[in-house]
Amino acid sequence: MSPPLFWVDEVPAAGAEAVLSGSEGRHAVTVTRIGVGESVILGDGAGASALCEVLAVKGKDTLRARALEYRFTDRPRPLVTVVQALPKSERSELVVELATEAGADVIVPWQASRSVARWVGSKAEKGVAKWRATAAVAAKQSRRAWIPEVPDLASTTAVRARCAAVIDEGGVVVALHESGTEGFGSIGFRDVPHVLLVVGPEGGLSEEELTDLAALGAHTTVLGPQVLRTSTAAAVALGALGALTDRWDPERSRH
Structure with a gap:
Protein backbone atom coordinates (compact mmCIF):
# COMPACT_ATOMS: atom_id res chain seq x y z
CA MET A 1 0.00 0.00 0.00
CA SER A 2 1.33 3.44 -0.90
CA PRO A 3 2.02 5.97 1.88
CA PRO A 4 -0.74 8.45 2.75
CA LEU A 5 -0.77 11.80 0.96
CA PHE A 6 -1.06 15.18 2.67
CA TRP A 7 -1.27 18.64 1.14
CA VAL A 8 1.37 21.33 1.72
CA ASP A 9 1.88 24.77 0.23
CA GLU A 10 5.42 23.98 -0.90
CA VAL A 11 6.85 20.53 -1.60
CA PRO A 12 10.41 20.03 -0.26
CA ALA A 13 13.26 19.12 -2.59
CA ALA A 14 15.05 15.81 -2.06
CA GLY A 15 17.08 16.02 1.16
CA ALA A 16 15.18 19.02 2.50
CA GLU A 17 12.90 19.00 5.54
CA ALA A 18 9.30 20.12 5.84
CA VAL A 19 6.82 20.68 8.66
CA LEU A 20 3.24 19.48 8.32
CA SER A 21 0.85 21.28 10.64
CA GLY A 22 -2.66 22.70 10.81
CA SER A 23 -5.59 20.57 9.66
CA GLU A 24 -3.37 18.35 7.48
CA GLY A 25 -0.95 17.82 10.36
CA ARG A 26 -3.82 16.99 12.70
CA HIS A 27 -5.16 14.45 10.24
CA ALA A 28 -1.72 12.86 9.89
CA VAL A 29 -0.94 12.72 13.62
CA THR A 30 -4.32 12.26 15.29
CA VAL A 31 -6.45 10.49 12.67
CA THR A 32 -3.94 8.49 10.61
CA ARG A 33 -1.59 8.13 13.61
CA ILE A 34 1.60 8.54 11.61
CA GLY A 35 4.71 7.87 13.71
CA VAL A 36 8.43 8.51 13.52
CA GLY A 37 10.14 6.44 10.83
CA GLU A 38 7.01 6.02 8.73
CA SER A 39 6.62 7.29 5.17
CA VAL A 40 4.27 9.96 3.91
CA ILE A 41 3.80 11.77 0.62
CA LEU A 42 3.63 15.56 0.69
CA GLY A 43 2.01 17.15 -2.36
CA ASP A 44 0.87 20.59 -3.46
CA GLY A 45 -2.08 19.46 -5.58
CA ALA A 46 -0.45 20.99 -8.67
CA GLY A 47 1.76 18.10 -9.82
CA ALA A 48 4.63 18.22 -7.31
CA SER A 49 5.07 15.61 -4.58
CA ALA A 50 7.77 14.14 -2.38
CA LEU A 51 8.16 10.80 -0.64
CA CYS A 52 9.21 11.66 2.90
CA GLU A 53 10.35 9.97 6.10
CA VAL A 54 8.85 11.26 9.34
CA LEU A 55 11.59 12.50 11.69
CA ALA A 56 9.54 13.80 14.61
CA VAL A 57 5.96 14.19 15.84
CA LYS A 58 4.93 17.05 18.11
CA GLY A 59 1.60 17.32 19.91
CA LYS A 60 -1.56 16.42 18.06
CA ASP A 61 -1.08 18.34 14.84
CA THR A 62 2.56 18.69 13.82
CA LEU A 63 5.19 16.45 12.27
CA ARG A 64 8.59 17.04 10.70
CA ALA A 65 9.74 15.01 7.72
CA ARG A 66 12.68 14.75 5.33
CA ALA A 67 12.11 14.38 1.58
CA LEU A 68 13.69 11.23 0.14
CA GLU A 69 12.51 11.68 -3.43
CA TYR A 70 10.93 14.60 -5.33
CA ARG A 71 8.62 14.00 -8.27
CA PHE A 72 6.62 16.12 -10.70
CA THR A 73 3.72 14.46 -12.52
CA ASP A 74 2.36 16.07 -15.65
CA ARG A 75 -1.38 16.22 -16.19
CA PRO A 76 -2.61 13.27 -18.23
CA ARG A 77 -3.55 13.81 -21.86
CA PRO A 78 -6.09 14.48 -23.10
CA LEU A 79 -7.20 16.96 -20.47
CA VAL A 80 -10.75 16.17 -19.34
CA THR A 81 -13.32 18.72 -18.23
CA VAL A 82 -16.61 17.53 -16.77
CA VAL A 83 -19.50 19.98 -17.03
CA GLN A 84 -21.79 18.56 -14.37
CA ALA A 85 -25.40 19.68 -14.06
CA LEU A 86 -26.30 20.22 -10.43
CA PRO A 87 -27.68 16.96 -8.99
CA LYS A 88 -30.04 16.60 -6.05
CA SER A 89 -28.43 17.76 -2.82
CA GLU A 90 -27.97 14.28 -1.34
CA ARG A 91 -25.77 13.29 -4.31
CA SER A 92 -23.99 16.58 -4.83
CA GLU A 93 -20.67 15.77 -3.20
CA LEU A 94 -20.77 12.16 -4.47
CA VAL A 95 -20.61 13.44 -8.05
CA VAL A 96 -17.39 15.32 -7.32
CA GLU A 97 -15.85 12.50 -5.29
CA LEU A 98 -16.37 9.90 -8.03
CA ALA A 99 -15.26 12.21 -10.85
CA THR A 100 -12.12 13.12 -8.93
CA GLU A 101 -11.23 9.50 -8.19
CA ALA A 102 -11.81 8.66 -11.86
CA GLY A 103 -9.42 11.40 -13.00
CA ALA A 104 -11.34 14.56 -13.96
CA ASP A 105 -9.07 17.59 -14.40
CA VAL A 106 -11.79 20.24 -14.22
CA ILE A 107 -15.29 19.87 -12.73
CA VAL A 108 -17.69 22.66 -13.69
CA LYS A 140 -5.81 13.00 -1.41
CA GLN A 141 -7.54 9.66 -0.82
CA SER A 142 -6.81 8.51 -4.37
CA ARG A 143 -3.17 9.71 -4.23
CA ARG A 144 -3.63 12.16 -7.09
CA ALA A 145 -0.86 14.62 -7.88
CA TRP A 146 -3.39 17.18 -9.13
CA ILE A 147 -6.48 18.49 -7.36
CA PRO A 148 -9.21 19.06 -9.95
CA GLU A 149 -10.10 22.67 -10.62
CA VAL A 150 -13.66 23.58 -9.62
CA PRO A 151 -14.62 26.96 -11.11
CA ASP A 152 -17.61 29.06 -10.09
CA LEU A 153 -21.16 28.00 -10.94
CA ALA A 154 -21.66 28.19 -14.71
CA SER A 155 -24.71 29.36 -16.60
CA THR A 156 -25.74 27.70 -19.87
CA THR A 157 -24.24 30.65 -21.74
CA ALA A 158 -20.90 30.08 -19.98
CA VAL A 159 -21.05 26.34 -20.73
CA ARG A 160 -21.70 27.08 -24.38
CA ALA A 161 -18.65 29.36 -24.51
CA ARG A 162 -16.49 26.73 -22.78
CA CYS A 163 -17.60 24.06 -25.26
CA ALA A 164 -16.88 26.34 -28.22
CA ALA A 165 -13.38 27.08 -26.89
CA VAL A 166 -12.59 23.35 -26.54
CA ILE A 167 -13.75 22.63 -30.08
CA ASP A 168 -11.80 25.62 -31.43
CA GLU A 169 -8.59 24.22 -29.91
CA GLY A 170 -9.15 20.87 -31.63
CA GLY A 171 -10.81 19.14 -28.69
CA VAL A 172 -13.95 17.02 -28.47
CA VAL A 173 -17.21 17.82 -26.67
CA VAL A 174 -19.43 14.90 -25.73
CA ALA A 175 -22.96 15.25 -24.39
CA LEU A 176 -23.86 12.07 -22.50
CA HIS A 177 -27.49 11.18 -23.15
CA GLU A 178 -29.52 8.00 -23.48
CA SER A 179 -30.81 9.12 -26.90
CA GLY A 180 -27.28 9.44 -28.24
CA THR A 181 -26.74 8.25 -31.79
CA GLU A 182 -23.00 7.56 -31.41
CA GLY A 183 -21.30 4.97 -29.25
CA PHE A 184 -18.75 6.42 -26.86
CA GLY A 185 -16.01 4.13 -28.15
CA SER A 186 -16.53 5.24 -31.76
CA ILE A 187 -15.24 8.77 -31.09
CA GLY A 188 -11.56 9.42 -31.71
CA PHE A 189 -10.22 10.58 -28.34
CA ARG A 190 -6.59 9.48 -28.42
CA ASP A 191 -5.02 12.34 -30.36
CA VAL A 192 -7.10 15.28 -29.14
CA PRO A 193 -5.79 17.76 -26.54
CA HIS A 194 -9.00 18.18 -24.57
CA VAL A 195 -12.23 16.26 -23.96
CA LEU A 196 -15.25 17.98 -22.44
CA LEU A 197 -18.02 15.79 -21.05
CA VAL A 198 -21.47 17.31 -20.52
CA VAL A 199 -23.57 15.47 -17.93
CA GLY A 200 -27.20 16.42 -17.45
CA PRO A 201 -29.24 16.37 -14.23
CA GLU A 202 -31.65 13.66 -13.05
CA GLY A 203 -34.17 14.66 -15.73
CA GLY A 204 -31.54 14.62 -18.45
CA LEU A 205 -30.46 17.30 -20.89
CA SER A 206 -33.34 19.22 -22.46
CA GLU A 207 -34.00 19.10 -26.20
CA GLU A 208 -32.96 22.74 -26.43
CA GLU A 209 -29.65 22.02 -24.67
CA LEU A 210 -28.96 19.01 -26.88
CA THR A 211 -29.76 20.98 -30.04
CA ASP A 212 -27.59 23.87 -28.89
CA LEU A 213 -24.63 21.61 -28.12
CA ALA A 214 -24.99 19.75 -31.43
CA ALA A 215 -24.96 23.08 -33.29
CA LEU A 216 -21.60 23.84 -31.67
CA GLY A 217 -20.19 20.53 -32.90
CA ALA A 218 -20.73 18.32 -29.84
CA HIS A 219 -21.29 14.58 -30.11
CA THR A 220 -24.46 13.23 -28.48
CA THR A 221 -23.29 9.92 -27.11
CA VAL A 222 -24.62 6.93 -25.23
CA LEU A 223 -22.20 5.16 -22.88
CA GLY A 224 -23.84 1.75 -22.96
CA PRO A 225 -27.10 -0.17 -22.71
CA GLN A 226 -27.84 0.94 -19.14
CA VAL A 227 -29.20 4.34 -18.14
CA LEU A 228 -26.76 5.83 -15.63
CA ARG A 229 -27.47 8.21 -12.79
CA THR A 230 -26.11 11.72 -13.12
CA SER A 231 -23.90 11.00 -10.11
CA THR A 232 -22.11 8.10 -11.83
CA ALA A 233 -22.12 9.00 -15.55
CA ALA A 234 -18.96 11.12 -15.47
CA ALA A 235 -16.99 8.49 -13.55
CA VAL A 236 -18.00 5.75 -16.01
CA ALA A 237 -17.07 7.96 -18.98
CA LEU A 238 -13.71 8.80 -17.39
CA GLY A 239 -13.03 5.10 -16.91
CA ALA A 240 -13.77 4.47 -20.57
CA LEU A 241 -11.46 7.35 -21.55
CA GLY A 242 -8.71 5.83 -19.45
CA ALA A 243 -8.90 2.69 -21.57
CA LEU A 244 -9.39 4.46 -24.91
CA THR A 245 -6.48 6.91 -24.47
CA ASP A 246 -3.07 7.00 -22.77
CA ARG A 247 -4.45 8.63 -19.61
CA TRP A 248 -3.84 5.46 -17.61
CA ASP A 249 -0.40 4.80 -19.06
CA PRO A 250 1.94 4.27 -16.05
CA GLU A 251 4.86 5.48 -18.15
CA ARG A 252 3.37 8.91 -18.87
CA SER A 253 5.74 11.79 -18.19
CA ARG A 254 7.13 11.94 -14.66
CA HIS A 255 10.30 13.71 -13.67
Missing part, protein backbone atom coordinates in the same frame (compact mmCIF):
# COMPACT_ATOMS: atom_id res chain seq x y z
CA PRO A 109 -20.93 22.99 -11.70
CA TRP A 110 -23.73 23.89 -14.11
CA GLN A 111 -27.21 25.24 -13.47
CA ALA A 112 -28.96 23.25 -16.21
CA SER A 113 -32.58 23.91 -17.12
CA ARG A 114 -33.81 20.67 -15.54
CA SER A 115 -31.64 20.78 -12.41
CA VAL A 116 -33.80 20.29 -9.34
CA ALA A 117 -31.16 21.91 -7.14
CA ARG A 118 -30.96 25.69 -7.41
CA TRP A 119 -27.84 27.51 -6.31
CA VAL A 120 -28.69 31.18 -5.87
CA GLY A 121 -26.61 33.89 -4.16
CA SER A 122 -24.76 32.66 -1.09
CA LYS A 123 -25.96 29.12 -1.77
CA ALA A 124 -23.86 29.09 -4.95
CA GLU A 125 -20.77 30.21 -3.02
CA LYS A 126 -21.31 27.53 -0.37
CA GLY A 127 -21.98 24.86 -2.98
CA VAL A 128 -18.82 25.63 -4.93
CA ALA A 129 -16.79 25.71 -1.70
CA LYS A 130 -18.12 22.24 -0.78
CA TRP A 131 -17.26 20.89 -4.22
CA ARG A 132 -13.72 22.27 -3.97
CA ALA A 133 -13.23 20.78 -0.51
CA THR A 134 -14.63 17.43 -1.68
CA ALA A 135 -12.28 17.43 -4.69
CA ALA A 136 -9.26 18.07 -2.44
CA VAL A 137 -10.18 15.26 -0.05
CA ALA A 138 -10.95 12.80 -2.87
CA ALA A 139 -7.69 13.65 -4.63
